[in-house]
Amino acid sequence: MINLKKLSKLNKNFYTRDVNIVAKNLLGKIFVHHIGLKKLSGIIVEVEAYDGSIDKAAHTFIGKTKRNEIMFEQGGFFYVYFTYGTHFCCNIVTGKKDEGTAVLIRGIEPLEGIEIMFNNRFGLNKFLKNKKFDLTNGPGKICQAFEINKSHCGIDLTGNEIYLLENKKIKEKEIVTTTRIGIKKSIDLPWRYYLKDNPHVSKK
DNA sequence: CCACGGATTGGCT
């Protein structure tokens, strides 16, 4: 088991770099959400980069709007959006101010608060124990398990409610690079990254 | 004001 107390929080210098650099480096980091006395955490195992300057699939491609304005801030903020009438998806804003770049979190390996996440996803049904790999393998599922919604959009990730922790360095050969999922524009950009053989990745 | 589609998920054929 990882001793989270020894890990340092990721700072502004981490987040304000190029979106694809940050995306790759987010793999293996610990995502933490404090809710009162509850604590939920897990290892990031799958991400996608979005860059409004050249990427038609990015929410910022159309310019600044009320919905996407947090993506135009400097790196280190949290961007949450609602889609398909049913799901939230969470992103890490990256780069310098006005770049309009962010990383979508698509897969997490749960560490702390697994019982709470299970309850958030499936209720208290004990007959669903075989669902242990279906808790956080997808962006909508992550938000449901981690209790993330629109109210968390704009949070500063250097604060104490939602933040990320440093962890052991991931080797280049453990990272799979491929195209992004579920989009209809700019579908050929190889901006999806995930940890090889990890069962909490949404799709191979 | 109205129409449209989406960085998804889960259930059914």
Added chain:
DNA sequence: GCCAATCCGTGGA
């Protein structure tokens, strides 16, 4: 593999 659920951001009239 196919498709409904379900709502809001966005853009055009």
